[in-house]
Amino acid sequence: MYKSRFRKFGGDHIPDIVEYIKNFIDKDPTVTITVGCDSIQKRRKTTFANTIMLYNTDIRNGAHVVFFRESVSKIRDNQERLFREAKYLNDIGTYLDEELSKFYVRKDLTLDEMKRYKYHILRCKGEYSNVICDQEDGIIKNIILTDDDKVDHRLVDLHVDFNPVESTITGKGLHKNKSNDAYKSYVPWLRGMGFRTWAKPLAYAATSAADLLLKD
DSSP, rough: OTTTTOOEETSSSSHHHHHHHHOOOOOOOOOOEEEEEEEEEEEEEEEEEEEEEEEEETTOOEEEEEEEEEEOOOOHHHHHHHHEEEEEHHHHHHHHHHHTTTTOOOOOOOOOHHHHHHHHHHHHHHTOOOOTHHHHHHHTOOOOOOOGGOOOOOEEEEEEOSSSSSEEETTTTEEOTTTTHHHHHHHHHHHHTTTTEEEEOOOHHIIIIIIIHHHO
């Protein structure tokens, strides 16, 4: 279903996305593979952008991104549209997990990376909300991992364009984040399926890469 749907940013078609990722893994066995999704409403249609982002969390020198877009008749209900984003993530993530399991073992989940993910989850719950960026590394270093934090995860991560914060203070007052209901409904589902699932502001495969694809 997804084998031959992806393209490079330059427009080149990828005949087999699994083989494409395999070649990337051969060059960097510690690569992190992340799936992102975002969508936009147009006059008569809703367009979804799905991305696969390949990057090394240690080097942090950018990412390689491939994508495909799909348009459907306009989905007028906002929650239904956001559910479709979550479903794309689960479907693509499950497909890649099943195919990659034939040859790939994750090597990117170091203790430091596990601590970083736990910190993200705690921050989404409201803890560390006042921590500034310059303080984060020290806090992450001292986070204690339990046995539950060290469980195996699926072979790909997911990035959702959902906001874990219910409301944000703006110049016009308190603004309700429309995607917060989707975060509360769909992120526990995706995590329950075994995927490390990242939300704003760290869901770059959705908030940056996929968003960019919806602007042209």
